[in-house]
Amino acid sequence: MKKTILSITAIATLAIGLIGCGGAKKDGSGAMSGGNAEKVYVAPGEHDEFYGFISGGFSGQLAVYGLPSGRLFKVIPVFSQDPEKAYGYNEETKPMLNTSYGFVPWDDAHHPDISQTNGELDGRWCFINGNNTPRIARIDLKTFETTEIIEIPNSAGNHSSSFVTENTEYVVAGTRFSVPVPQRDMPIDEYKGNFKGALSFISVDQEDGGMDLSFQILMPGFDYDLAHPGRGASHGWFFFTTYNSEEAHTLMEVNASQNDKDFIAAINWKKAEEYIKEGKFKTMPANYAHNVYDEHTHTATSTMKKEVRALDPAECPGLVYFLPTPKSPHGCDVDPSGEYIVGNGKLSANLTIHSFTKMLEAIKNEKFAGEAYGIPVLNFEDVLAGTVVQPGLGPLHTEFDDKGNAYTTFFISSEVVKWKLGTWEVLDRKPTYYSVGHLMIPAGNSRKPSGKYLVAMNKITKDRYLPTGPELCQSAQLYDISGDKMELLLDFPTIGEPHYAAGCSADLIKEQQTKIYKLEENKHAWVAKNEKEAKVTRNGKEVHIQMTMIRSHFAPDNIEGIKVGDKVYFHVTNLEQDFDVPHGFAMIGANTSELLIMPGQTESFVWEPKQPGVWPMYCTDFCSALHQEMQGYVRVSPAGSNIELSWSLDGE
Amino acid sequence: MKTTIKSFLAVIGLIGLVSCGGAEQGSESSTASGESTAETNTPLGQASVVDETSDPNILQVAIGSADHSTLVAAVQAAQIEHVLVNAGPLTVFAPVNAAFDALPAGTVDNLLKPENKATLAGILTGHAAPGSFDVEGLKKEARKGRKLYMASGTYLTVTVEGEDVFVEGAKVIGTIQTSNGIINVVDKVILPG
Numbered sequence: 001m002k003k004t005i006l007s008i009t010a011i012a013t014l015a016i017g018l019i020g021c022g023g024a025k026k027d028g029s030g031a032m033s034g035g036n037a038e039k040v041y042v043a044p045g046e047h048d049e050f051y052g053f054i055s056g057g058f059s060g061q062l063a064v065y066g067l068p069s070g071r072l073f074k075v076i077p078v079f080s081q082d083p084e085k086a087y088g089y090n091e092e093t094k095p096m097l098n099t100s101y102g103f104v105p106w107d108d109a110h111h112p113d114i115s116q117t118n119g120e121l122d123g124r125w126c127f128i129n130g131n132n133t134p135r136i137a138r139i140d141l142k143t144f145e146t147t148e149i150i151e152i153p154n155s156a157g158n159h160s161s162s163f164v165t166e167n168t169e170y171v172v173a174g175t176r177f178s179v180p181v182p183q184r185d186m187p188i189d190e191y192k193g194n195f196k197g198a199l200s201f202i203s204v205d206q207e208d209g210g211m212d213l214s215f216q217i218l219m220p221g222f223d224y225d226l227a228h229p230g231r232g233a234s235h236g237w238f239f240f241t242t243y244n245s246e247e248a249h250t251l252m253e254v255n256a257s258q259n260d261k262d263f264i265a266a267i268n269w270k271k272a273e274e275y276i277k278e279g280k281f282k283t284m285p286a287n288y289a290h291n292v293y294d295e296h297t298h299t300a301t302s303t304m305k306k307e308v309r310a311l312d313p314a315e316c317p318g319l320v321y322f323l324p325t326p327k328s329p330h331g332c333d334v335d336p337s338g339e340y341i342v343g344n345g346k347l348s349a350n351l352t353i354h355s356f357t358k359m360l361e362a363i364k365n366e367k368f369a370g371e372a373y374g375i376p377v378l379n380f381e382d383v384l385a386g387t388v389v390q391p392g393l394g395p396l397h398t399e400f401d402d403k404g405n406a407y408t409t410f411f412i413s414s415e416v417v418k419w420k421l422g423t424w425e426v427l428d429r430k431p432t433y434y435s436v437g438h439l440m441i442p443a444g445n446s447r448k449p450s451g452k453y454l455v456a457m458n459k460i461t462k463d464r465y466l467p468t469g470p471e472l473c474q475s476a477q478l479y480d481i482s483g484d485k486m487e488l489l490l491d492f493p494t495i496g497e498p499h500y501a502a503g504c505s506a507d508l509i510k511e512q513q514t515k516i517y518k519l520e521e522n523k524h525a526w527v528a529k530n531e532k533e534a535k536v537t538r539n540g541k542e543v544h545i546q547m548t549m550i551r552s553h554f555a556p557d558n559i560e561g562i563k564v565g566d567k568v569y570f571h572v573t574n575l576e577q578d579f580d581v582p583h584g585f586a587m588i589g590a591n592t593s594e595l596l597i598m599p600g601q602t603e604s605f606v607w608e609p610k611q612p613g614v615w616p617m618y619c620t621d622f623c624s625a626l627h628q629e630m631q632g633y634v635r636v637s638p639a640g641s642n643i644e645l646s647w648s649l650d651g652e
Numbered sequence: 653m654k655t656t657i658k659s660f661l662a663v664i665g666l667i668g669l670v671s672c673g674g675a676e677q678g679s680e681s682s683t684a685s686g687e688s689t690a691e692t693n694t695p696l697g698q699a700s701v702v703d704e705t706s707d708p709n710i711l712q713v714a715i716g717s718a719d720h721s722t723l724v725a726a727v728q729a730a731q732i733e734h735v736l737v738n739a740g741p742l743t744v745f746a747p748v749n750a751a752f753d754a755l756p757a758g759t760v761d762n763l764l765k766p767e768n769k770a771t772l773a774g775i776l777t778g779h780a781a782p783g784s785f786d787v788e789g790l791k792k793e794a795r796k797g798r799k800l801y802m803a804s805g806t807y808l809t810v811t812v813e814g815e816d817v818f819v820e821g822a823k824v825i826g827t828i829q830t831s832n833g834i835i836n837v838v839d840k841v842i843l844p845g
Contacts, residue, residue: 515703515705515706516705516706550741550784551739551740551741551784551832551833552741552783552784576831577706577707577831578706578707578709578831578832579703579705579706581739581831581832599706623739624739624740624741625738625739625740625741625782626741626782626783650792652792
């Protein structure tokens with residue numbers, strides 16, 4: 001109802017503006033005359049209709065855009081350090097980037113997916129995978145902060161991740177590169193039959209979102225490329241594309257492209273739960289990090305986990321079936337009804353669509369073409385629902401609208417093709433600029449996709465924007481899909497590689513936003529909740545400064561008695577309880593980033609002064625009219641000096 | 653409901669912006685309906701932000717105080733609401749209604765007239781100091797002999813008698829911490845000297 005009023009008044013206003021004065025029309029030309037500019041125009045102070053969470057690919061981060069405007073709101077640091085926000089630099093968030101390999105400050109972020117309830121997006125959390133050092137992160141959509149990262153053992157090139165089941169029972173992660181499990185020193189050319197591909201099912205606590213690696217299925221040594229959950233009737237199943245069913249280990253572009261068909265692996269995860277319950281798993285030693293950020297201590301902790309439960313599909317009948325699919329399929333996409341499973345065979349001339357009903361029928365009749373490593377292989381013809389014949393070159397990914405249509409991206413022919421589920425006929429095609437990878441329709445991976453916009457994410461930019469030297473931004477393109485034909489509305493640049501995205505109605509998220517952290521709930525070990533609690537303590541060469549900040553001063557702002565060789569911890573609490581009043585903190589010569597502290601929050605960094613002197617510190621975020629006055633001094637005396645530790649504000 | 657009100661205000665703002673001819677002929681021209689732009693377009697700026705989570709700001713606290721209805725009416729007449737919700741920091745010396753009542757008869761009514769808007773705004777900003785000064789802070793000002801610099805450009809003297817603190821003769825009878833500064837309730841209107 002509110003929206004109706006809003007849009008009526010907006011229309012009325014626009015109408016007044018447009019018909020009120022004859023002059024404006026003269027400027028109408030190009031995109032404006034087609035109405036495309038109006039379709040993406042969000043007036044100053046107005047909000048976009050959708051959030052778009054676009055992964056930063058090799059930037060390791062997740063960027064938040066408004067749609068249809070394409071405006072960038074925030075870059076959420078996930079797998080990479082971010083000096084702007086002190087993520088991975090301050091003492092509180094360093095543990096977020098801990099792994100079994102030690103501190104890893106970067107990753108390759110790929111597939112964001114928003115949590116679901118009953119097959120519909122619920123706006124609680126966004127999950128995203130790190131490819132390189134296998135990890136899954138959870139972002140809290142109340143705070144837009146990364147609050148949990150779990151490392152995935154026995155995995156490498158964590159690519160068929162991080163997709164959620166219909167009720168977010170699990171977030172699922174599959175390995176792209178098979179590896180020796182457990183890892184060991186062995187000849188590479190003994191790959192075949194010895195390497196394994198682990199598919200990981202991470203359970204999600206419905207209260208707090210907490211992730212726990214529930215079990216792994218140790219599959220044959222293929223490459224597990226992408227995945228999607230069943231929904232509706234196929235809820236309880238998960239589908240993974242594979243390539244390299246040849247089990248090659250070198251010159252993969254040739255040797256992994258030999259077989260006419262690879263597989264889609266259909267996993268019955270409800271069956272897996274039964275096997276786990278019956279104890280048919282093997283507990284394997286493992287070593288992986290589980291990092292959790294606590295909103296009350298404002299501090300992350302990293303715990304090393306030491307074992308994982310593994311299921312062997314050869315010993316678990318009914319757990320896994322292989323659906324032959326031409327040819328090195330990449331995207332594995334399930335339509336809103338849960339009946340159709342699309343295999344985007346990237347070297348195939350046609351798109352292959354399997355039927356879930358037919359699959360169940362073939363399984364019931366035990367009609368198998370053979371087996372691979374003890375896993376039944378179904379007949380291609382028995383499970384095939386249909387084929388989209390020669391729709392384009394290099395199909396990668398498919399998403400769906402609310403009208404029974406599917407949209408597939410083609411990398412080589414650089415286009416998006418719209419086709420009809422059930423009849424498999426091509427309805428429309430539009431070029432992308434250039435070489436599109438993933439596409440995203442808001443809520444496209446759910447029972448209820450939106451039918452309004454499609455975002456194509458392109459790998460190549462070339463001449464689309466003002467040039468910026470050899471390295472160009474990558475780009476996204478927004479299409480209107482509300483009509484029979486798609487219409488290109490907007491290009492907008494992205495951070496890193498816009499690998500994949502998740503989108504949802506803004507209404508789902510915007511009212512639940514955290515505005516401030518309550519100071520009284522701050523349980524940070526070094527918090528100072530008011531200026532009287534601010535103090536400096538020495539423990540040998542370690543000095544802890546518990547400092548507060550409020551417009552427009554630090555308390556204390558004069559500190560003496562620090563000595564060369566000391567390790568000085570600044571623990572800085574923002575006392576503000578007012579929305580959008582962060583303070584920043586920087587110390588000359590500190591070998592780290594600034595701190596950027598939200599109202600009610602405490603953050604810390606270490607400063608190791610190397611020479612005597614009087615050294616300034618200041619607030620880095622333009623906080624108030626007296627921001628420039630928000631500064632202070634620390635006196636550093638030579639090592640062995642007898643200057644007593646003291647601190648003050650305004651001489652008191 | 654709030655959203656509706658907000659968008660209604662936004663629409664009024666937009667009408668002001670798109671009104672015919674205004675952009676070409678200067679901002680003083682009137683709209684087609686005959687209303688002057690200045691009268692319809694009263695942007696509140698940050699004062700129109702809806703935020704029920706943060707601690708209340710100076711304006712919100714003043715509006716919620718029955719004893720400050722005259723002050724609030726004056727702030728609204730002077731159209732300086734946005735100053736009191738700004739990031740600040742700001743210390744406001746807020747006279748109670750009785751303080752306004754004690755002024756010579758007709759003074760307040762006269763100040764509330766549109767033609768006296770600038771004078772009124774000057775008097776009100778003479779009650780606001782950049783910075784955060786609670787009672788302890790004010791005592792420190794007195795002790796150190798520092799004067800309070802006010803947003804209107806004047807300097808006020810702080811004096812202490814026993815436990816009582818006075819600003820230019822106005823007694824501080826209460827202090828309220830707000831999200832963007834401090835309100836010191838005073839028993840007198842501070843008029844430019």
